[in-house]
Amino acid sequence: MSGMFNDVAVLPLMPVEDDHDTGGFFAAARRGELALRFCSECGQLLHLPRQVCFACGGARSEWRAVPGRGRVHAWTTVTHQVHPAFPTPYTVVLVDLEEIDARLVGSLPGEAELEVGQPVRVRFDRAPDGTTVPNWEVEA
Template identity: 30%
Template sequence: MIKERKLVAPTVYPETKAFWDAAGEGRLLVKQCDDCGDHHHYPRAACPFCGSERVQWRQASGKGTIYSFSVMRRAEVPYIIAYVTLAEGPTMMSNIVDADADAVRIGQPVTLKFSASEGGPPLPVFTPA
């Protein structure tokens, strides 16, 4: 029997509610600044690049590449944690799932998937493309 890793539910704050509501619908949202045009993640009320408060939620493509990763082999249930650079530009921390840990590589294309959390919204994770 293969153990499945349990994912802790995120804390949903007012600033991130739209993000988690969209995740519950199977969509990944990122913020984009109306002034400088840059996308950013983690969601916040002001653009971290230019300081503008004119930021909007935009749906991300769900495509990205692995920027960096670590394989946690000594965990009760081994897992892969990674920084994934989205096609839209921002880099987010996530998990790589449904992958051979020995085959994962920096620069590898990945696609979005959602995994259930314990008692909360599903979490965005990535799988090799």
């Protein structure tokens, strides 16, 4: 699944890409894919990522690409700047993914005009060093 890339000067917070529990998420983002972790034994979605499957107790898991589309569940616009790395305004959005029972958090620049259920698609914010973080944009 490929999405749009948005080159940015710097990401406000750089993720730890070599973390055992979340590294696959960021490796997929570098490829332009949105991925979530699933149990290799029973196929259960493991979101948030965890070492052991809560459905079957299995200890093996894998990262699988999931659709990069969703719908707005909730949002808030941040207007008070608390750190120089986070210029305001920006809108924090909670997205229900399509075809998967999972929600992801992201942000939209500025004061976004949103509605519950509004369609969004993944956008990848890529820093100069290649670090890439999935985010969201409103579908036209």
